[in-house]
Amino acid sequence: MSLLLVERLTRSFGGVRAVQDLSFAIPEGGIHSIIGPNGAGKTTLFNMISGVLRPTRGTIRFRGENIAGLPPERLAARGISRTFQNLQIFFNMSVLENVLLGGHLGLDRNVWRALFRLPRLRAAERRARAEAEALLERVGLAEWSDAPADSLPYGALKRLEIARALAARPELLLLDEPAAGCNEKETREIETLLKSLVADGMTIVLVEHDMRLVMNVSDHIIVLDHGRMLAEGRAEEVRENPAVIEAYLGQAAVAGGHAP
């Protein structure tokens, strides 16, 4: 069974159909990339899968259950986490606290135990801190743990968002342009991180403009254009598809982007 099954998904903004009649399946495990020119509907699709936007029509099945239109906090409880293209870091907290918040649903949320700081809460907090430290270690931010989040450079914030999303122990991780604005070294670090996550059995859906990263890590690529599916397949299949070259890669090459 597919982990995620999208059927005839449509979202209109006024008269504009950002996503129309889109259907695809994401099997469990691996990295699945969604690419397409600007305005192809990638972020709209992401927002619908993560509950930020309600679909106009269509269904989104996660482990067989229709989750279309459920609010983000309910989807988080079901195991869907995401990062944002434009950073949504909690700048009023430390780096570690950002990661702790990512694991919010796994923490002790009883008001009375919090008010009186009872031993059970203290023990749970200690465990959560240790886990958050381990996640920061994994994304290479261990030495920043106690720093205020607003003191981090941009590339580090990108990885912090990934660590925060991982703290929820998601089954499906949605990454919206994790390498945007990152230099080559930072992009390579993200590539290594994504591969290690998949090795641990995570399913990742990636929206990314950096074609080199996409071609390097993807097990499966979906190409969108004007809200519709243009092509789908493994990296080499997509790369050689004439319609894709026409609509997307040709355009990117002309614009001076990273052609594969």
Added chain:
Amino acid sequence: MRRLLGSHHGGLVLLVLAILLMPLGFPNSFYFDVAINVGIAAIVCIGLNLLIGYAGQISLGHAGFFGIGAYASAILTSTHGWPPLLALLAGILLSGGIAFAVARPILALKGHYLAMATLGLGIIISIVLSQEVALTGGPDGMPVDPLTLFGFEISGTWSWYWLVGGTLVLVTWLALNLVDSPIGRALRAVHSSEIAARVCGVDTTAYKVLVFVVSAVIASLAGSLFAHFSGWLTPDEADFLRSIQFVTMVVLGGMASTFGAIVGAALLTALPQFLTVFQNYEHVMLGLVMVLTMIFMPRGLVPTLALRFFGDRS
């Protein structure tokens, strides 16, 4: 010093020391009066700071909850002969209940709309308190019985000083605990990015309702103490100006700083008592303090000073 302030409850130790040592410098009972009023305002501000400073939700009507607590204590003890502790709890239940009932529709609003809605709520409560003459004595006010706790009557400035001081320490401790818990982090997340908080699994509406109720309950508790302490209660204690005073204290002391709320309450309660010029132009002074704080230290006193002297967050 830095380690003391930075540690989890170092600030709490300083607060206890300040409360214990301050009376040594008090030349007469007027100073105790001021200190007790500072303590009561500080209790309100600690609760209000959870709402405004941490969760980022404005309320221009919290004197309403202060008034509900005060009048619940006044009416139930003086008119109906309830034991004061029971009356205080009834006030808390009533304030918490009203806060819970209005929180969902009100907190769905944002920014100016939220400010207007809470302003309206405060004004409604204040109008009810001054119009229900049979119940509250109207604008002339009503007498309040002294506070008795477990058979002991709290009278005289010393007992009131220790009672309010002890309550302040307790409320501070609870607030510090709450802030440094998964709930406190969720509140700060709501302040910073609601969408990211929701994606992390935070039910933002539930947390806004929770913090609104908590801050209303704390204001109600302070109101009950105030009613018994002053012995005479007028609707002025629940009016718009009082709400603005509380908000100004929080903003001046420093948003998202529990000790900032105490410092703000201390400054704005004590200054009008000692500087008569402040007393005569209270509206103007409050406005001025708010404007100057926003321009010169938008983070507020305590966080700004902490940053300057210790180079880290308080």
